[in-house]
Amino acid sequence: MDPSKREVVNCMFSEWYPKFSHLTMKSYIINLSDEFVKYLQDNGTIILPKGATLDIQAQKDSEDEWSDSEDVNEDCAVDFPDVIGAIKQTLQSLNHKAFPKLNWSAPRDAVWITPNNNLRCTTPGDIILLLKSSDFVTYDLTSPFKLCENDLTVDPAYPTQLVLRKWANLVVGMEFRCFVRNRKLIAISQRNHTQYYDYVENQKDSLPTEIYLFFKENIENKFDNSNYVVDVYKKRDGDFWIIDFNPWGSMTDPLLFAWEELMEFDASSLNEQDCPILTNDGEIVGAFRYTGKDATMQPSETLSHRMPQDFLDLTRGEDATKLIDFLRMRIQSDDADSSDDEEPWRLPSAS
Numbered sequence: 001m002d003p004s005k006r007e008v009v010n011c012m013f014s015e016w017y018p019k020f021s022h023l024t025m026k027s028y029i030i031n032l033s034d035e036f037v038k039y040l041q042d043n044g045t046i047i048l049p050k051g052a053t054l055d056i057q058a059q060k061d062s063e064d065e066w067s068d069s070e071d072v073n074e075d076c077a078v079d080f081p082d083v084i085g086a087i088k089q090t091l092q093s094l095n096h097k098a099f100p101k102l103n104w105s106a107p108r109d110a111v112w113i114t115p116n117n118n119l120r121c122t123t124p125g126d127i128i129l130l131l132k133s134s135d136f137v138t139y140d141l142t143s144p145f146k147l148c149e150n151d152l153t154v155d156p157a158y159p160t161q162l163v164l165r166k167w168a169n170l171v172v173g174m175e176f177r178c179f180v181r182n183r184k185l186i187a188i189s190q191r192n193h194t195q196y197y198d199y200v201e202n203q204k205d206s207l208p209t210e211i212y213l214f215f216k217e218n219i220e221n222k223f224d225n226s227n228y229v230v231d232v233y234k235k236r237d238g239d240f241w242i243i244d245f246n247p248w249g250s251m252t253d254p255l256l257f258a259w260e261e262l263m264e265f266d267a268s269s270l271n272e273q274d275c276p277i278l279t280n281d282g283e284i285v286g287a288f289r290y291t292g293k294d295a296t297m298q299p300s301e302t303l304s305h306r307m308p309q310d311f312l313d314l315t316r317g318e319d320a321t322k323l324i325d326f327l328r329m330r331i332q333s334d335d336a337d338s339s340d341d342e343e344p345w346r347l348p349s350a351s
């Protein structure tokens, strides 16, 4: 069931992009040096490299006539002029709105750290902060073949890469995950499966065939693996984009399906709740699942990676009343902790 290491490498962004670039958002690939990868993996405090401003800093600087954003982190010991230079140049080409990811994964689990709660990056600092805060990115860096248990060959060599993609304002319900077994599309799931979208329900009879026809014409005989998962997006003009390719196996979320189900899937015996994927000739080739109105509310996929909102408000200093409450709590608990026979703890006085 689990993919080979080669199949995982085939799903790397830089492997599939050249073949499908006309069907996806414009993207740039930046090779990362070993030193920069080591810096990304370092779990100590986050020190941004020289010249890597955050969007928030850049905005503040542009409001302050005396400051110059180029000066930010100027004395910083961490210095990667090549990477920062390449990121800045790429951001310029992308109109300063980029979606970042590494070879396979985007830092979706770290989105809570951004002020706008999305992955739209405008500065090198935004990108690096997200990459350094993400466990999904760490997985790409440290163990991309962890789940290739049956493949005992040596790990294939490949470069570590940062991908910057043109930011797209996606309509979140219009993304679908397609499961391909033996080169045939057998199942399609709503990508954001924790939400109900009336516009998806309204198109439930036509969408599966539209996706099937897009797959047949553009992907079916063009991707290297026989078994894989591909995410597609229906644009406002009715055309489709490819968002990403993923390995067929437990490292990829099966969303509204289960992997056991997909492995034994038989198009001739669909479940009652499944919509059929029909060819133009009316043949049933697979199952389409979307989240219905009466589905139980589910938490978002990346919820377990987030920090409590109160903590975020405190760290960003956005809510002064919470800060005051927090300090009051600290004082109360300090008072409770200090017993009579103990000298209360004080800041050392300057001598």
Ligand SMILES: Nc1ncnc2c1ncn2[C@@H]1O[C@H](COP(=O)(O)OP(=O)(O)OP(=O)(O)O)[C@@H](O)[C@H]1O
Residues within 6 Å of the ligand: 025, 099, 101, 104, 105, 106, 107, 108, 136, 165, 166, 167, 168, 169, 170, 175, 191, 231, 243, 244, 246
């Ligand atoms: N260029 C873009 N602009 C805006 N949003 C994007 C862009 N590319 C991807 N997204 C959104 O971010 C999500 C994650 O992107 P992507 O699939 O590339 O990351 P991933 O780490 O491979 O995710 P997964 O683990 O689900 O495969 C996509 O499902 C899509 O909704």
Ligand SMILES: [Mg+2]
Residues within 6 Å of the ligand: 104, 105, 244, 245, 246
């Ligand atoms: Mg992916």
